[in-house]
Amino acid sequence: MNFEVNFFTYCDGLYKEFIPLFILSHLYHNKNSFSEVCVNSNLDKNILDSLNLVYLEYPGRFKITKLNSIDLIFNNTTYKPIPNTVRFYIEPSIKSEYVYITDIDIICLEPNIVKIHTDNMKNKKLPYSNIVRPVKNENQVNRRLSGLHFTPYENYYPLPEFEDLCKKGLLNHDEVFLYELVKKRYPNFLKDDKYRPVHGIHVSPNRAPEGELNWGLTGLKNKWNEFSNSDIFKKIEPTFTDMIKNKISIINNYYLNESRSL
Numbered sequence: 335m336n337f338e339v340n341f342f343t344y345c346d347g348l349y350k351e352f353i354p355l356f357i358l359s360h361l362y363h364n365k366n367s368f369s370e371v372c373v374n375s376n377l378d379k380n381i382l383d384s385l386n387l388v389y390l391e392y393p394g395r396f397k398i399t400k401l402n403s404i405d406l407i408f409n410n411t412t413y414k415p416i417p418n419t420v421r422f423y424i425e426p427s428i429k430s431e432y433v434y435i436t437d438i439d440i441i442c443l444e445p446n447i448v449k450i451h452t453d454n455m456k457n458k459k460l461p462y463s464n465i466v467r468p469v470k471n472e473n474q475v476n477r478r479l480s481g482l483h484f485t486p487y488e489n490y491y492p493l494p495e496f497e498d499l500c501k502k503g504l505l506n507h508d509e510v511f512l513y514e515l516v517k518k519r520y521p522n523f524l525k526d527d528k529y530r531p532v533h534g535i536h537v538s539p540n541r542a543p544e545g546e547l548n549w550g551l552t553g554l555k556n557k558w559n560e561f562s563n564s565d566i567f568k569k570i571e572p573t574f575t576d577m578i579k580n581k582i583s584i585i586n587n588y589y590l591n592e593s594r595s596l
Contacts, residue, residue: 337368337395339448340430340487344372344404344421345438348539351575352438353377353398354384358570359442359534361392362561367447369396370426371438374404384573391566399427406505408497415505418481422512425491433490435483437536443557444533451484454529461489461520465530466513478509479516480530494518537581543588555589562586 341360345352350373357369377385377398388396404420406413415423421435432448444450451463462485467478483490496515504511517524535549535558543549561567562582571582 337428337430338366339364339368339432339434340426340428341367341369341434341436341442342371342421342426343436343438344401344417344424346374346417348577349417349438350377350381351577352537353381354388354570355441355574355578356438357385357392357396358388358566359440359561361388361395362564362566363442363445364447367395368428368430370399370428371396372399372401372420372424374401376400380573380575384570387570387573397428406500408500413500413505416508418508419505419511422483422508422515423493423496425493430487433485433487435481435485437481437538439538440532440534440536441561442534443554443561444531447484447533450531450533455484458525458527458529460523460525461485462516462523463529465527466524467509468526476507476510477513477524478507479513479524481509481512482530482532483512483516489519490516535585537585543584549585551585551588558585558589 341356341364343356353371353373357371360369361367385398401424404415404417406415406423426433432451434447434451454463455461462483464479464483467480469477493515496518499505499511499514504514513524532550535551535554537549541547541549543551562585571579574582
């Protein structure tokens with residue numbers, strides 16, 4: 335089957351607990367889509383139990399790829415990345431028309447993601463859909479593309495040679511690495527823009543639900559209720575880990591307040 339888009343990412347540690355909900359939410363909302371998640375070790379049984387239920391609903395539409403190593407070796411020198419950088423230099427095993435390199439801790443609540451981003455690419459005349467993050471001052475040396483990168487598959491892969499980026503230590507700066515990697519192929523297309531939708535709730539363990547850097551809950555009550563009350567969600571929810579159940583409880587409690595924006 336030829337998939338329109340592959341929702342692609344990498345995770346390790348406790349972030350592996352997000353995998354079933356990540357895959358379910360993206361496939362539920364987007365037809366003719368695939369999801370591939372790369373990991374560095376075997377998954378716990380409870381995560382596999384959740385994935386088995388997802389598979390019954392969406393057979394052949396996702397894949398868990400175990401990487402033998404995330405280190406990079408050039409000329410007998412080993413370079414070790416931070417986990418957030420890995421998704422930008424690993425090529426998916428499933429080729430699709432588009433690839434959306436994203437975060438594992440996002441619960442997708444948006445349909446038609448491909449159209450949203452291809453329209454943005456057309457309007458901005460860009461070979462990808464993303465933003466170059468604004469700088470606080472013009473003397474800032476390193477620019478960054480955000481970690482949510484939508485692109486036609488052939489506009490990103492195969493990757494250009496990037497040993498020089500490893501030598502500069504950019505494997506420890508994920509968004510700078512992505513910026514410099516994309517710039518190798520499209521040096522004249524990196525423009526500042528403010529359009530960078532998350533397409534759902536970003537339930538990062540490093541963010542508070544509310545506050546300056548938050549989960550982005552505002553305005554998603556109806557979409558969350560539709561998804562969380564679906565038959566497939568209700569079937570899989572009991573198998574989620576305690577951490578994921580806690581995230582769901584926080585979201586539900588937030589939306590219990592009737593004054594919350596829909």
